[in-house]
Amino acid sequence: MKKNMMKSSICLALVLVLVMSLAGCSGNAGTEEGSETAGETVKIAVMAPLTGNLANIGEQFKQGVELKAKQINEAGGVNGKKVEIEYFDDKGDAKEAANIAQLIVNDEDIVAVVGSYTSSVCFAATPIFDKVGLSMVTPSASNPDLTKNNKVMFMMWTGFNVYAPMIADLAITELDGKDIAVIYAYNDWGIGVKDYFVERAKQLGGNIVAEEMAYDGDKDFKTQLTNIKSKNPDTLVILTYYAEGAIIVQQAKALGIDVQYVASGTFIEDQFLEMAGEYAEGMYAINEFVADDPRPSVQEFVQAYKEEFNGELPGNYQGNAYDALGAIIHAYENSGETREKVNEGLHNLQDYQGISGPLTFKDQEIVKPQVFVQLKDGVWSYYKEASIQ
Template sequence: MSKEQNEGRQRMVLHRIAGVMALGVACVLPLTHTGTAHAAGDPYWVGVTGPLSGQDAQYGEQWKRGFDLALEQINANGGINGHPLNYDFEDSRSDPRQAVAIAQKFVDDKRILLELGDLSSGASMAASPIYQRAGLVQFGFTNSHPDFTKGGDYMWSTAISQAEEQPLLASYVTKGLGFKKIAVLYLNTDWGRTSKDIFAKAAAEDGAQVVAAEGYQPNEKDFRATLTRVKSASPDSLVLISYYSDGAQIVRQARASGVHEPIAAVGSVYSPKFLDLGGDAVNGVYTESNFFPGDPRPEVQSFVQRYRAKYNAEPDTFAARAYDAMTLAAEVIRRYGPTRSGVHDGFAKIDNVPSVIFGKFRFDPQTRRVAGAKNLDLVVKDGKFALWDGKGAPRAQ
């Protein structure tokens, strides 16, 4: 072998040794599930999918307030083991097609450790297969559709499912308020239709009857014709399966049209904006919520006071849910590591995390939803939400 050949072979061996050593060093770096290393002080990232424009933009804005308040506290206390936590909020308009496109973006972005959202169950469920295949947790913290968490073991939610929430509402209005002949107005979406069906079944089991059920479109503004059809069924009460914006409009138009029967609504109307939009017309409306600013628990009062100080406004359920979701995400990353696989394992194991809504987080590993969630029975009184006093609803005159 010539000297040149021998030197060439030596160089080749040295290059191979260097490559093996580099690989060994790389193997001890903290890697995410997708292979991204986090240098000291680099931020950890969460992806958020939700509406920042369109008809549901107000809910996305409430989310942002809750997220920002949570991050303010998390990062002021050193972040997550010295790493600040940030989020990338992509505007889906709560449209399933946009949610799918954003899901693909997030799974391809190696920084994203988990996803929060979407607002509606329909938008989230359209994107679920993408997150499941990629191994990225989809934390649909407002998704109450019973089938959302059935999409795979990467789907988790802190929302009470419709299968649990609607029987609670049915019990409140039938056993508590004495509703017997109920007219239901429901948002004609997958969420609204499913809620209506579950509510009607539960109300029947409680001895009441749904005498009319009218759906309306998400962009609908004039409900007078619908209310006329409902009134012809001679109900003794109305139940709204609505969000706070459309719910307030329905109540205003109902009262202006001479509909005086008592009205109850699902917990999605629980927001100071429902009071602002509905004015005097919403006095006497019954609803439920698992968040109430008057709750004396220290964690609730701390959140409410900081929210008021930062935004000069009252927090609603959407802000509280977002605050809790970001707090939980941070704690999962802190305890189980800044990797997609660590986050997935962490959601199955996490417990004893302080929560504004639930007191402490504890997931049911079978349903991948919060275990033991309950609602508070509320009524609008003198322009404010108040705890229900236990009295039946006054009959229409």
């Protein structure tokens, strides 16, 4: 009898030790410094190119998101919860994006997504997010077709159907261009921007003397530029990404194309300035904002960014990622905490105070101010508020 009692006591003790051990393990899960247990955070995915040729863009997304998340959390969070960010590297590749999107939707704690960079990546991810009602706010993609046939893709960058005509007004109305040559990226974005630009330019009486294509990754544009030079334009409009754009500017100047240069907002990059150097001095572009933009909301963001990132100046991608997260959290706080409610809140977003002013989503496209900028002494500087004349 005593022997049986001893065995029972030993078994009971072992069970108690096991239970306490399991409890200890459970209590420590997610309690490392800077983390929260499940249900105590608002979990947001950031989908961006974090490696590869576009990694610098992904880093800018991260900077904008991290600044906004820090500000929200230091102010007490949202609905009593901290904002938690999880990053996913799509490498700027459409095939990779589809796989990443599936990983994101499988995590039911994620209530919305900031990302991605290119329209092609967003096109690949959108159908997957749309099936489960998971909202995606892109800081940069601007193809207006992205918002068609779905309810979840929101564009924080103004659509090229809006800003491309403004580039035409800049080139013709503001800068008195008459004979216009265009070189554009041969992809969905570049073709779309070019088409809207040309349509508006012709409405304004501009004479389009040349339309030349630039393939992504190309480094020799002398054939296209030689043809452009033969047409005697007074204005060269470059609608490419910054890497190709910097090479185009260098080679055009080397060929003696001494005309007015105008570009899309894709040129507002430190890497463009490093690559193009003095060849780009004096050119104009359109943008969401620049660091010397006098609007108080812009200056408030610029100062906060400089304090957080050792005096560096922010650009479009940091700013739009910052506003993308802000819009999502605004929807979460005011409409509800589920994916469905966040989506509803984004559809109803109106006059949310963003960096460049009040932000409104109309048919999932952002409505907000634009500015014209000029490169002066190696710095993109505020020229004037952009508009359609």
